[in-house]
Amino acid sequence: MISNLYNNFLGSSANWYKNLIITFLFSNPIIYFILLNTNLDAGFILGWIILGQFIVTLAMALECYPLQPGGLIAIQSVILGLTTSKHVYQEVVLNLKVILLLVFMVAGIYFMKDFLLFIFTKLLINVKNKKLLSLLFLISAAVLSAFLDALTVTAVLIAVAVGFFTLYQENKSSLETDDLDTETEEFKRFLRNLLMHGAVGTALGGVSTIVGEPQNLLIGSVADWDFIEFFIRMLPVSLPVFIFGIFTCYLIEKFKIVGYGAELSPKIRDIINDFGAREDAARTSSQKTKLLIQFLVALILIFALAFNVAAVGLIGLMVIILLTAFNGVIQEHQLGKAFEEALPFTALLVVFFVIVAVIHDQHLFSPVINYVLTLNFDLQVPMFFLANGILSMISDNVFVATIYISEVKNAFDTGVIDRNQFDLLAIAINTGTNLPSVATPNGQAAFLFLLTSSIAPLINLSYLRMIIMALPYTFVLTAVGLYSVIYFL
Numbered sequence: 433m434i435s436n437l438y439n440n441f442l443g444s445s446a447n448w449y450k451n452l453i454i455t456f457l458f459s460n461p462i463i464y465f466i467l468l469n470t471n472l473d474a475g476f477i478l479g480w481i482i483l484g485q486f487i488v489t490l491a492m493a494l495e496c497y498p499l500q501p502g503g504l505i506a507i508q509s510v511i512l513g514l515t516t517s518k519h520v521y522q523e524v525v526l527n528l529k530v531i532l533l534l535v536f537m538v539a540g541i542y543f544m545k546d547f548l549l550f551i552f553t554k555l556l557i558n559v560k561n562k563k564l565l566s567l568l569f570l571i572s573a574a575v576l577s578a579f580l581d582a583l584t585v586t587a588v589l590i591a592v593a594v595g596f597f598t599l600y601q602e603n604k605s606s607l608e609t610d611d612l613d614t615e616t617e618e619f620k621r622f623l624r625n626l627l628m629h630g631a632v633g634t635a636l637g638g639v640s641t642i643v644g645e646p647q648n649l650l651i652g653s654v655a656d657w658d659f660i661e662f663f664i665r666m667l668p669v670s671l672p673v674f675i676f677g678i679f680t681c682y683l684i685e686k687f688k689i690v691g692y693g694a695e696l697s698p699k700i701r702d703i704i705n706d707f708g709a710r711e712d713a714a715r716t717s718s719q720k721t722k723l724l725i726q727f728l729v730a731l732i733l734i735f736a737l738a739f740n741v742a743a744v745g746l747i748g749l750m751v752i753i754l755l756t757a758f759n760g761v762i763q764e765h766q767l768g769k770a771f772e773e774a775l776p777f778t779a780l781l782v783v784f785f786v787i788v789a790v791i792h793d794q795h796l797f798s799p800v801i802n803y804v805l806t807l808n809f810d811l812q813v814p815m816f817f818l819a820n821g822i823l824s825m826i827s828d829n830v831f832v833a834t835i836y837i838s839e840v841k842n843a844f845d846t847g848v849i850d851r852n853q854f855d856l857l858a859i860a861i862n863t864g865t866n867l868p869s870v871a872t873p874n875g876q877a878a879f880l881f882l883l884t885s886s887i888a889p890l891i892n893l894s895y896l897r898m899i900i901m902a903l904p905y906t907f908v909l910t911a912v913g914l915y916s917v918i919y920f921l
Contacts, residue, residue, distance in 0.1 A: 445496045453501045456485045457508060464512055475514055479794035482509050486787050490827045491874055494884065494895070498828075499780045506786035515789040523785035527834075530650045531778055532745020537643065538774035540733075540751030541584040543761065546719075547726035548576065548588040556592065556626075557708040562695050563685045566629045570681045573633030574674065578641045579734050582634035583773065586878040589630040590885045593623045596704060597890055603703045620891040621694035627882060627893070628692075628901045629681055632870055634878045635909070636677045639866035640670040643737060643744055646781070647833035647865055654841050655858045658740040665855065668920035669863045669913055676912045677905065684904050691901055725758045777877070784831045788838055797839045805848060810918075812853070816860035817917045821868030821910060824875045829865040836861045860917050867913040871906040873898050 442450050463481065467474035482505055489502040510517055524531070551572065559565040569589075576585045600619055604612065638644035642652040642662040652662045684692045696704075729751060736747045752770070761767065791797055804815055816836065823832045837858060844854040869875025873883045873895060882888065883898060 442496050442500060449492060449495045452488075453504070456501075457504060460485075460505075460508055461512065475794045476796065478512070479509075479514055479790050479796045482514065482790060483787065483796060487827045490831060493874065493880055497776065497780075499776060499783060502780070502787075503783045506783045509786065509790050515786065515793045519789040519793060520782075520786050523789050524782055527650060527653070527781075527785065529653045529743055529745060530646055531781065532743060533643065533649050533748065534646060534774045534778045534781065535748075535771070536745045536752060537748030538581045538584060539770040540748040540755065541580045542770035542773065543752065543755035543759065544580070544726045544730060545584065545588055545591070547723050547730065548580075548585065549591055550723055552588060552592045552630075553595075553708070553711075556596065557704055560701070562622075562625075562693070563682055566625060566681055566685050566692075567678060569626050570629040570633040570636070570678065573630040574637030574677075577634040577637035578644050579730075579737060580643075582638045582645060582876075582878045583881055585634050586631060586881050587773070589627055590882065590887050593627055593887045593891070597623060597887065599703065599707055600700060615697060615700075618694055618697065619700055621691060622696050623887070623891045624893055624897075624901070625685070625692050625694050627887070627891075628898070631876070631878050631882055632677065632681075632902070632905045635866055635870050635876055636670075636674050638878075639673070639863055640666050641737075645829070645866060646777075647830045648862060649744060650830070651833060651837050651858055651862045654837050655855065659737045660740070665859055666862065669859065669916040672916050672920070673863075673867060673909055673912050676908050680904055680908045690903055691897070722759050726755065729754050729758075781830065784828075784834055787831070788834050791835055792838065792842075797835065801839045801843060802848075805843065809853070813856050813860045813917050813921060814914055816857050817864040817914055818868075820861050820864030821913075824865045824869035825871045826874060828877070829869045829875050830877075833861055833865040836865075856921055859921060863913050863917060867909040868906065870902050870909060871899065872902075 438450070442453065460478065460482065464474055464478050467477055485505050486502050489496075489498045489505065492498075509515060510520070552569070555565065555568050555572065559568060573585055573589065597619075600616075604616065638648070640663060642648050642657065642659050648662070652658075657665065684690065687693070732754070733747065733751055736742065736750070737744070741747065742750070752767075756762070756767065804812055804819075807815065820829075820832055820836055840849070840854060840857045840861065843849050844851070849857070870879065873879040879898065879902075883893065883895060887893070
């Protein structure tokens with residue numbers, strides 16, 4: 433019985449990971465009751481311990497999706513009285529806009545995948561110059577992620593890579609080459625290059641608008657910024673970072689730094705071109721109409737966001753209705769697939785709010801925030817940028833942003849900081865959680881999604897390789913972002 437229970441607990445996760453989570457769950461009550469019998473602040477100390485444990489579950493997302501182990505720790509924190517279910521509910525209500533964004537906007541963009549897939553496929557087929565192709569992948573991913581969901585854009589990039597890798601596997605036997613293994617490795621490297629450029633592009637675009645990343649909407653809602661105001665406030669940081677990101681992309685391709693610079697051989701390009709010609713010839717008028725409708729709805733989406741016609745989540749619901757109604761999606765099970773991508777993270781977000789409630793109730797960050805706010809005003813913004821950036825490299829950036837913006841809002845509400853100071857710190861939190869976090873797959877949901885996708889093992893894209901390939905971008909985005917928050921805000 434006990435053996436079966438242990439085997440079922442967290443499924444196929446490594447035994448060491450299971451033992452670690454079990455240790456957390458058993459030790460927390462013991463530590464709490466020991467602390468209660470001392471003169472120490474039991475809630476404050478255990479709150480920090482639970483926060484650390486939760487961050488571990490986020491950092492170990494490859495072992496197990498954080499919802500289950502993190503959720504168990506969150507439930508335990510409520511049972512131990514570190515927060516209340518009422519406070520958790522209040523946190524959920526306050527962040528309803530973010531939840532609606534995840535539920536409806538992500539699902540809405542799901543029905544736009546064919547159009548996005550068409551764009552990136554055409555780029556790969558028609559652009560012969562590798563440096564130009566890399567730049568277009570980065571810029572396209574950035575622009576799309578500014579208005580759409582970064583995970584969906586990444587999913588499209590993955591679908592393109594899987595499609596062309598499968599095409600190569602089916603036709604590689606016909607290649608007349610002296611070294612097929614070398615040819616294959618070069619093609620894998622070529623796909624790794626494009627996927628990493630695209631993934632970084634989602635971060636470059638995602639930082640600039642209120643819908644670019646979930647934490648953006650959370651920050652924008654707390655600060656009471658609409659789409660246009662959010663964009664303008666981020667521009668002094670997002671624009672320089674975007675420009676230098678483009679330069680970085682070009683230079684690492686030109687000088688073939690950390691694995692970039694792989695070229696597509698003429699023989700493989702011929703295979704891809706033949707495939708593209710067959711696809712165009714086989715595309716029916718009905719399929720062309722669907723692509724046109726998706727394009728028009730994308731324009732409506734941009735217009736609706738720019739003019740703030742409704743809450744972002746409700747705009748996402750509108751997108752679902754328009755795309756499904758005019759593209760013939762009428763069955764319930766067809767709609768259900770669209771929500772599969774967003775709901776696990778939505779559930780995880782609610783667990784985030786439990787931990788945030790613990791932080792509030794036990795005043796965990798009050799000493800840290802109070803210390804930073806005692807510093808010279810010129811140091812506060814860069815300190816927030818770096819603190820959010822470093823923590824986002826380890827943990828999920830949505831979680832980090834949730835913590836910091838809540839604490840800063842509390843400082844503003846109590847009169848510790850004024851409105852101008854609050855706005856600058858909010859910009860630092862947003863840019864800090866979006867830019868330096870490209871350093872590891874843990875920091876960006878899009879990166880983690882890419883690492884755990886079906887294409888990663890096929891093209892030898894490992895955790896360490898992603899960190900190495902992200903290094904030039906990490907350095908440039910962090911340095912330029914830090915310079916911008918110091919001198920341009």
